[in-house]
Amino acid sequence: MSTSAKTIKPQNKGTKVFFNNPILERLTRTNTAVPVGIFISFSAFLMVWGFMYSQYNALTQIGAFTIGLLLFTLIEYLVHRYVFHMITNTKLREKIQYAFHGVHHEFPKDTSRLAMPPVVSVVIVTILFFSLRMAMGDHIFGFLPGFVTGYSLYLIVHYVVHAYQPPKNFLRILWVNHGIHHYKDHERAFGVSSPLWDYIFMTTPKKSKSHSK
Secondary structure, three states: OOOHHHHOOOOOOOOOOOOOOHHHHHHOOOOOHHHHHHHHHHHHHHHHHHHHHOOOOHHHHHHHHHHHHHHHHHHHHHHHHHHHOOOOOOHHHHHHHHHHHHHHHHOOOOHHHOOOOHHHHHHHHHHHHHHHHHHHHHHHHHHHHHHHHHHHHHHHHHHHHHHOOOOOOOOHHHHHHHHHHHHOOOOOOOOOOOOHHHHHOOOOOOOHHHHOO
16 A cells, blocks of 8 residues: 555654745644544534433443444544545645645654644534434434544544653553554554554554564
8 A cells, every 4th residue: 555654754843834824824733632622522512412402311421432432443443544645646646645644753752743733623512412413313412522532532632642652551551552553563553542443453563562562
């Protein structure tokens, strides 16, 4: 598989400037805490609203929340593997891949580009709400908060593995796997918030045990 990420040499310092216009350039960056705060608040609001005003009991709501959370981890894996690391067999696809993800592989320490701009994220979650509301009915009040919480946890994990040293506990595997993905093997360890789907689809890092010692 040919991806532009393979040919990119990671830089431990610096950033990529996409636009000379400072306003447009600023729109390509965000503090991870901003979307996390928005989506955690949104999730809590939906859960409370659904519990108070829908024909929905707490057990069903928790079940829908769990399904949404688990589904996000699968979507995270698939998007990272097949969209962010798409085959770049044309110049256009190469440019798209670089803008979406290649820039992150080139400047992995640039924490201002670890999340989509809040405006884009809000638009996407709004579209999800209205489209899924028609399809799922009141189940949306558990499912979407679970899905969005999954995204928030992904953003938190992605930020801390790039900004901090790995801990000396069971969470260390998240740092190790993501480091291998960036610096040793771009075709493995696509799960950021969880290694679950890497195990299922057999894309765990080779010799990962030796790296975790």
